[in-house]
Amino acid sequence: MTDISMGGSAPKSSLTTVDARTRKRNAAEKRFRAYGLTAIAIGLLFLIVLAVSIIRSGVPAFTQTEVHIDFTITQEQFDDAESQMLKTSAYQKLFIAALQSQLEDRGLEVSFDPAAIERLLGKTGGTIREYYRENPDQIGTPVRFELAASSRVDGYFKGRVSRDTVVDSRFLMVSDLDLVDALHDVGIITQAFNWNFITGSDTGVDNPGGAGIGVSVIGSFFMMLVVLVLSLPIGVAASIYLEEFAPQNWFTDLIEVNISNLAAVPSIVFGILGLAVFIQFMHLPQSAPLVGGLVLTLMTLPTIIISTRASLKAVPPSIREAALGVGASKMQTVFHHVLPLAAPGILTGTIIGLAQALGETAPLLLIGMVGFIARAYPEGVVSGFVDPNSAMPAQIYTWAARADAGFYEKAWGGIIILLIFLLTMNIIAIILRRRFERRW
Amino acid sequence: MYDAPHYTRQETGVTDVKIKAQDVQVYYGDNHAIKDVTVDIQDKTVTAFIGPSGCGKSTFLRCLNRMNDTIDICRVEGDIRIDGDDIYDKRVDPVQLRAKVGMVFQKPNPFPKSIYDNIAYGPRIHGMARNKAEMDDIVERALRRGAIWDEVKDRLQAPGTGLSGGQQQRLCIARAVATEPEVLLMDEPCSALDPIATAQVEELIDELRQNYAVVIVTHSMQQAARVSQKTAFFHLGNLVEYDDTSKIFTNPEDSRTESYITGRIG
Amino acid sequence: MYDAPHYTRQETGVTDVKIKAQDVQVYYGDNHAIKDVTVDIQDKTVTAFIGPSGCGKSTFLRCLNRMNDTIDICRVEGDIRIDGDDIYDKRVDPVQLRAKVGMVFQKPNPFPKSIYDNIAYGPRIHGMARNKAEMDDIVERALRRGAIWDEVKDRLQAPGTGLSGGQQQRLCIARAVATEPEVLLMDEPCSALDPIATAQVEELIDELRQNYAVVIVTHSMQQAARVSQKTAFFHLGNLVEYDDTSKIFTNPEDSRTESYITGRIG
Amino acid sequence: MPLLWLFLIVLAIAAGAYVLARVRVLAMAGENRRALHSLPVYYGSNAAMKSGVPALLVLAVWLVAQPLVIDTIASGHIPDSAIAETTSRGLVMAEVRRTADGIDMAIASGELSETAARDPQADIEDLSARLSDAGAILTSEITPPVFRAAQELRALSAVGTQAMTIIVVLIALFGALWALRETKPDFRARNVVEQGVRGLLIAAASIAILTTLGIVLSLVFNTVEFFRLYPASEFFFGTNWAPSFSGRGGASDLGIVPLLWGTFYISLVALIVAVPIGLFAAIYLSEYASPKVRAVAKPLLEVLAGIPTIVYGLFALLTVGPLLMRVFGDEGLGWMQAGTAVMTAGLVMGIMLIPFVSSLSDDIINAVPQALRDGSYGLGATQSETIRQVVLPAALPGIVGAILLAASRAIGETMIVVLGAGAAARLSLNPFDAMTTVTAKIVSQLTGDSDFASPEALVAFALGMTLFVITLGLNVFALYIVRKYREQYE
Amino acid sequence: AAARDNVQVAGSSTVLPYASIVAEAFGENTDFPTPVVESGGSSAGLKRFCEGVGENTIDVANASRAIREKEIAACAENGVTDIIEVRIGYDGIVFASQQSGPAFSAFEPSDIFNAIGAKVLKDGAIVDNPHNSWAEFNADLPDAEIAMFIPGTKHGTREVFEEKVLLIGCEATGAMEAMIAGGMSEDDAEDACLDVRQDGKSVDIDGDYTETLARIDANTNGIGVFGLAFYENNTDKLKVATMSGVEPTTATIASGEYPVSRPLFFYVKKAHIGVIPGLKEYAQFFVADELAGPNGPLANYGLVSDPELAKTQQMVADEKVMGADM
């Protein structure tokens, strides 16, 4: 045979010298590998760019400029304030008066416009009123308050507002900044970590200093709880049925097409659905994390189902055969062997699906979770599900739309919290996924 | 030619029919892989299926415990009865069937789990052990019967997929034996085994025969002659001849059988 | 123990050493699977590796073309040279090595592609065909050499995974042959084959030997005796004895070898 | 919480049934465990299932139905005359319920005794005071009919709750007994339980159908309404999208074509970015990267999917847009008019979609058996050849799924489009033109200020419906293609 | 099911900021729970408002425009008949540009029309807008490229912008006349006047004012349309232009001197008064002098207080519904 003689007469190639074709193939190999590395690098680069810009814009939200003052209220003043319609503004006035007199006591050598003090302070009346309503025994004794300065003063310390950019407005005069500096020197105005941002709740648009994301974190928490508890089991169950049990017929084809189609349904349409079905038809409460969770569950399901099905499909048939061969039922085969092998893909779907759900705003718009919603922490578990609450992305979205730059900064701060929430939420899934990953 | 007169059991005559297959046809899509096969498999007997590669031995074997159900394009026709029950009947639970009719596959397919769990899985789902100690016993016994105990006893928690080819094969035999099926279908169980291990497995088969029916596919005429009492010769999807092993190997009726065992057709 | 001078190629003398392995150690994690193996594999010769299941034959075979690289926990020490080049050298491209040293695996692993593409894959990546017609030729020749052409010639576009066990095995042999490697490592190539197909594959091996070096792992002493000129006997990770096949089978030096080939240890 | 208690009692009965059935069948089987058809667990589960599931179902139905029934009865106690003409019975009933809740609260806080609460002659004013002391929030004054209805409501719900408790417990017990009676060694417990589980699986799968039905139903009425106001032919074939603010009525052009084009174009750009990057990232992660790199890089990439889209929108607007402007804008190539364009939105959306492709594909690629790779390496293939020609084809169905998912998300995305692509509906081939998508317009028309009964607002529903039907068609097509090219390994 | 005990409000995102101030104050100053104020647009808000009467419908709808006849009819169909319309004040609409950008300090409606109208009058003929720079049609304006960011068609502001700026400008430049002379009907001409050029010089903003601000930040020549409150909160970044020579301030808007403004409303379901705790109190609170008056927090934030606030207060106190005697 010719071929044999051909092969036989060929000179033995050395392994260390690479022939032209191999060199070409190796170059292709290197390129291919480089593409992969580049792809990852691009992905990570974008992540870093995004992370840096988020952190840069958001970190200031975690500090707050505060005004420290010892403040005493008399019973008379208290009664007077309580008798007014806008009680909080009465407290605010008292507070301003107190601050003004203390400045003189401290012998501050700056001349200032009395109205300036009003401009320096944030909205503090609510805090003061709440304090005295809870501690009526403190009336008449001096109390040390640390209250938020106004958004612009805060911005001045964070570099958001500078002497050059300030234009006289009714929110802040250029001349006020001298007073601010003076107060800062004597320690009446200081910067502190903004716990309130982490634990607080939303405020009106004129009170950026008081705004916090805490309550909406709880809202998101309850919402994601619903999403996780419903979408993971339902998604996995549906995938198992479709991939392992469903006969090949029009009905299962219908389900299959439906599921992939649901993935393409814009999230706001799920909001329309939620409004119609859960609120108008089933009479579930409006603005409730429960409803938000249900809507997001429907939105997340396709992601989980599609990834779960793909991973179930990837389990080699020989594993199923082996189990069936020792007399396991199909159900047992799936739950004992196939599912564990598909677990990484399922968890990936869950991670991505939940990440999407966590950041989604549009459907919440229609079921009433966007706006000015959450004012108080839920009282218990049930209340956590059904009482009106917002969610982190919704809160961020509303803040981002507000005029005051202080809210804009808070929106980015909120994004940082959201991402921390996301990472915490995912970490368990990621660890689990690593444990299940193996090749066979 | 091979003769193994000392094994044959035609004299006994007492065995019942365990599996009765009648006019079985199997199609893979358009490919007619098994044509009109009719065969009675006796209880307490070792039946060997022989025939050239691709003739349909595995296919037929898989019909007997409905493992073909898992192949989408595979279609089975005809009548197969085990202990008189039609196994393709609607009411038959294929799971129960497979618990009764165990199988060792041609390609060893250990679970990606530990060796211990590979064996323990079957007994566990069949509730064969009340406690850990009993399970340990079962696992050890199965591994011993699979002639692999000595090699793995120190690494029972190592993954079953990290074994050598022959070890995997024996593991799969042990796994099948562990559930104590009434019929054991073995598709080339010794293909990756050295002579000693082969002998041990053959011993196992002989032992199993005391109580169960065993069907074994093999390419080794010697092995067929050694272990089986009945032999079926398949060729191009047809069951050409089925008879006592001694008969087949000494005095085949069909010329194709003769050609095959003397090594002339493949 | 075992001393080297005995297995130097006394009689033949004319063949070169193709592969020279010296003090090879292989570990799977903590498991020392190959211990101190030193062996010279001759060009234009068939070398058979025999030994009980789990003794390290496949492991050693996989060392020879660095297939062990794909197993994370596997670690190879020692010196293996092909044509004088250390294959574990940094400069050696394992891809080139594997093109030169082909392999047929113990478990047939056809690609989930058509039969045609299974064969054409290797020639395609090595640029062995200029056009479709040439490729068709190569595929046909490889399938013929793999003794499977007749069975698949009508279904070249059918998936390779839909073949019977023995057919898959021959497909894998054909696939390996199609790339015309200088050394062919075959891990139990005939384990799932009937005698006729086995004979055809053995013929192929003999034909290959005219130009190449062939290493074959087998559990069949007869096969080793039939096809190989040199035989290496492995036991528990050690190379116990390596010599001319005739010598090993008639007059083994080591008692373990003798026990094994006479069927006493496994 | 009596409900919680009832729930726990049912669970306890189910648990008891589980144990009893198990014990019983084990006792019946004696030593011969293999005589059992199924594992003892299955007998137990069967009993638990039969006692728990119907009881809980009845409980659920009851909980939904009871308030409806009781409301109807209690509202009979409010004479029509007591309902101010401006308000409705439903609202008064809300007040009744609030009063009833308030009474409960007052009793709980000790302000009120149970007997006082039941007293039909009770002094309403005094009661109101007590209720608000207890922290109940009520409208200014409780009227006698409201109060009496509230009392009736409380009485009825007490009765109802009692009845419910008894019936549910009875059902649970009956189910348990039934299951215990069935429990014999040859009873096919596993099959029954698996049938139950299978029912659950089917139910889960059917949720997709229900959701689709829900979506269609919640869109269809308004869609029909829209087509009554606006000619369908202009909607489907009109090439101009220019809704005017509804003050002027009738003058809007609401052609969907430019929006569909924008959707298609932006999604295409997004996929052109996401698919290669995602796929190569997946390949690198699963085939080349060390486990450590993979363990870090994969979750990091997944963070990209979790960043709120508003951030991406701002990123497009503030960073990517200006960047592209510098290259393609007037100072550069002159193709770009403004920073917002198909390219901007597509690029940024592509980034967001990277993890959809990379993570899912990585899992699938990782699941391809090593034997296939070995087979290829053994022939002297390089790793990249192996990946391209063996691994990827084997993983293709899953990868296609991942890409379809990414495409779906691209179609459904809003924020990035609004901020990155502009709000202009335009039919243009230039990827540096501003365009917008169907989804973005659904959102803006839905959340806008126009007259809700006008075509400008209703068009959102028609857009949603049309998009739904189109993607459905695409999915049918995709299913067909995937079926056709599926490769199965082993 | 527990009964709802808070006031539920939904609607316009323009009213939302004011509503949030009032809601916060209402929660802090009364014993009622803080109302829930949802965003989502006037359309969606009114739609839900009109869904019917009952606990699971909202009590108040915020709107940045007056409710329309068709909507009232739809409401009535669902049993929502008695609606109290409350005007809370005015929102000024201003034109602002980058603080450090070209000196855009005074506009006339005709300038805006010339800049972004789809068809303008040029040399006596109606032509597709050829202008690239402001100076091309008004030498007083800087020679800067035209880049306007106007509210998208989803916004209520767009209506005001069209009617009070584009239409007036169209008439002022004589384009309207020319169109009618060219054979268009008056209605068509009016429509044509409101058409905005599509070549990228004018960009619709479907998002919020923050988006407009971001775009202006990125474009020195950009001119955006903002609400007065938004501008006042961002004077460090924006400078405002006069319109027809009038500077937009709360005073000029309240007096009607500044032409571009619009009223803001909320609508209360009378049927819910007396059954939803705090509803009436909330409505009264909203229009109280202390809040909505010229020195109250709303005005301080940028809302133009309604000169007829007293009348509104009376109306709320009397629960006077729409159409009663209007």
Ligand SMILES: Nc1ncnc2c1ncn2[C@@H]1O[C@H](COP(=O)(O)OP(=O)(O)OP(=O)(O)O)[C@@H](O)[C@H]1O
């Ligand atoms: N992937 C692996 N991981 C861990 N241990 C392994 C792995 N593969 C093989 N081993 C172990 O290494 C030893 C040698 O295995 P090898 O596969 O080389 O045996 P073999 O001689 O080919 O046997 P057989 O004839 O059964 O195929 C065995 O003990 C086996 O269990």
Ligand SMILES: Nc1ncnc2c1ncn2[C@@H]1O[C@H](COP(=O)(O)OP(=O)(O)OP(=O)(O)O)[C@@H](O)[C@H]1O
């Ligand atoms: N999954 C499958 N799809 C399509 N055809 C198949 C499939 N499995 C087997 N076949 C075909 O059916 C015929 C019988 O195959 P079978 O596996 O039963 O052969 P066998 O007798 O077991 O051969 P071997 O000894 O090689 O294992 C062969 O032609 C084979 O190609």
Ligand SMILES: [Mg+2]
């Ligand atoms: Mg076979």
Ligand SMILES: [Mg+2]
């Ligand atoms: Mg081996």
